[in-house]
Structures are given as C-alpha cells and as structure tokens.
Amino acid sequence: MARSALLNVMVNAAIKAGRSLSKDFNEVENLQVSRKGPADFVSKADLRAEQIVFDELRKARPTFAFLMEEGGEVSGTDGQHTWIIDPLDGTTNFLHGIPLFAVAIALQRGEDIVASVVFNPIMDELFTAEKGGGAWLADRKRLRVADRRHLSDAVICTGIKTQGTANDTLQLRQLAEINPAVAGIRRSGSICLDMAWLAAGRFDGVWEAGLKPWDVAPGQLLVKEAGGVVTDFAGAQGSVWNGQIVAGNETLQSQLLKALRPIQ
Structure with missing residues (x-):
C-alpha cells in the first residue's frame, strides 16, 4: 500500500504519541497504591499524547483545524480540513494495565472523513484507511469485514x-x-x-x-x-x-x- 503524504503525517503522529503512551503504560502498575495518583497520571499521559499529535499535525499542515478530546476545537484558516483526535481511546483499560487502547486520528474534508489511523502501541498494530483506497493493517494486509451471514x-x-x-x-x-x-x-x-x-x-x-x-x-x-x-x-x-x-x-x-x- 502506498500512503499519501497526508496519511504519512497521520501515521507518524500516531506512532510518536503511541511511543509516549507505551512508556507511561509501563509505569501504571507502580501507581495503583493511590487512587488520585493513577487518575492524575493517566490524564497527564493523555495530554502528553495529544500534544504530540497536535504538534506533529500542526507542523505539517498549519492551516487545518482541530477537534480533540482533551483540547477541544482549534480553528484553522483552511476552511475545509479538520483533524479529529482521540489521543488515548481506552483510558480505563490503560489505567488498569489492560493493553487494549489506541491513538486514533481522522481527517475530515468538508463533510467526509477521508483518512484515518488507529494505532495500538502495545500490540504494535497500525490500522489505516483512505477514502477510496481501502483499509489496511500495517500497510501489508488489506482488510475485509467478515462474511458471516447469520x-x-x-x-x-x-x-x-x-x-x-x-x-x-x-x-x-x-x-x-x-x-x-x-x-x-x-x-x-x-x-x-x-x-x-x-x-x-x-x-x-x-x-x-x-x-x-x-x-x-x-x-x-x-x-x-x-x-x-x-x-x-x-x-x-x-x-x-x-x-x-x-x-x-x-x-x-x-x-x-x-x-x-x-x-x-
């Protein structure tokens, strides 16, 4: 699969944020002694990951708008493109040491979602899609929904x-x-x-x-x-x-x- 320049930007941002989450995830077990501690820690991990994604995407496309779970809306001058970001989908899993969480990014153009990335850093699984270009796992496996009928x-x-x-x-x-x-x-x-x-x-x-x-x-x-x-x-x-x-x-x-x- 050949990625577009925009999808490359999204993938790089997701992987960089995922590495940050992976480091923080390895510390969660040590924080379970305090109720306030883990919750506060995860919030900081979430914000760090979101800032990484924001910085990477803003650097690459400075005119695009943002809609983020933590940071809310950030306007852009482009008028057509919006990055939609969840820096840590699966916060409760993260907090409990369950390795099911992801960095998720989508690009909206007008009314359409035209590109997306979902990255689970612990399993090292990267899911990507572009409108009209199919959905892929790690750029090598073309994804298809299961064909069960009942x-x-x-x-x-x-x-x-x-x-x-x-x-x-x-x-x-x-x-x-x-x-x-x-x-x-x-x-x-x-x-x-x-x-x-x-x-x-x-x-x-x-x-x-x-x-x-x-x-x-x-x-x-x-x-x-x-x-x-x-x-x-x-x-x-x-x-x-x-x-x-x-x-x-x-x-x-x-x-x-x-x-x-x-x-x-």
Whole structure:
C-alpha cells in the first residue's frame, strides 16, 4: 500500500504519541497504591499524547483545524480540513494495565472523513484507511469485514458502562435482545479498536450510543473501506456527530439494525 503524504503525517503522529503512551503504560502498575495518583497520571499521559499529535499535525499542515478530546476545537484558516483526535481511546483499560487502547486520528474534508489511523502501541498494530483506497493493517494486509451471514454465528461488540445514564439503560435493553441471538457479546473498552477489529474481520458487528466524533470518525472509515456498512439506530448513514453506530457487513448490519430499531 502506498500512503499519501497526508496519511504519512497521520501515521507518524500516531506512532510518536503511541511511543509516549507505551512508556507511561509501563509505569501504571507502580501507581495503583493511590487512587488520585493513577487518575492524575493517566490524564497527564493523555495530554502528553495529544500534544504530540497536535504538534506533529500542526507542523505539517498549519492551516487545518482541530477537534480533540482533551483540547477541544482549534480553528484553522483552511476552511475545509479538520483533524479529529482521540489521543488515548481506552483510558480505563490503560489505567488498569489492560493493553487494549489506541491513538486514533481522522481527517475530515468538508463533510467526509477521508483518512484515518488507529494505532495500538502495545500490540504494535497500525490500522489505516483512505477514502477510496481501502483499509489496511500495517500497510501489508488489506482488510475485509467478515462474511458471516447469520447473527447466530456472529460475535458482536458493544460498550456498556452501566452507570445509569439514558444511553447505558438503553443499551442494557438492547443487550437483552441481542445477547440470545448471537454467538457472543464482547466489550473491549476501546470503540476505535472495536471498529478496527470489525474491519479486520475479528468482530462481526458493533453497536453503541453516546459516542463523540473522535470515537466514531477513525473507525467509521476503516469499516467502510473494508466493505462494511455503518449507520445510526434509525438506519441513516452514520454521522460522526449523532453519537450512534450500528456496523457490520451488509447482511449482518441489516439484521443487527432490525433487532435494535424497535428498542427505545
């Protein structure tokens, strides 16, 4: 796979931030003695990673705008391009020493997501996609969503915090409907990796609500470029702004959506 100049910039930023997170991750176990300590430490790790990504991308494309989980919006003079960044997707995993977290970056041009990177530094897995150019693992393996055709054979991933919010209680009702219909339910703790693994054929479907643009944008393009379908709960083409995703190959996504739609 030949990367564009823009994707190269994104990959380099993600890898550099990932190296910083890897160093911090190795220190987390020593911080478990203090409740305040680990939380504060992870916040600093998150901010360090975000600053690295910001600096790398701003240096390469100084006119582009930014939308970041920690730093919020930073305007640009370009008017067409926005970097969407989650410097540490999977913070709770990180805090508990679970090696499932990622640096995630997407580039929005106008209304379209045109490039994305999801990098898990601990597993050293780099997922990339460009609009019209396919989705890839480590530039060598072209990704395709799995071709299973029945929910009863499918492993489906979701994210449920069960803390009493409207989205959490909705997803518990959805879970009660989906769980008996599928081969298995998974909850990894990193939506960006969930979508990357869906694109790689490891998961067969993903659904979740209450998401932010930086949760949705990187993985959405990976899934679409791997031949998958992404919509919201109403079946409309998935927007990074409405916080809902139902994703899978065309057949399973349709079945999953049909099961979820009546649940309010």
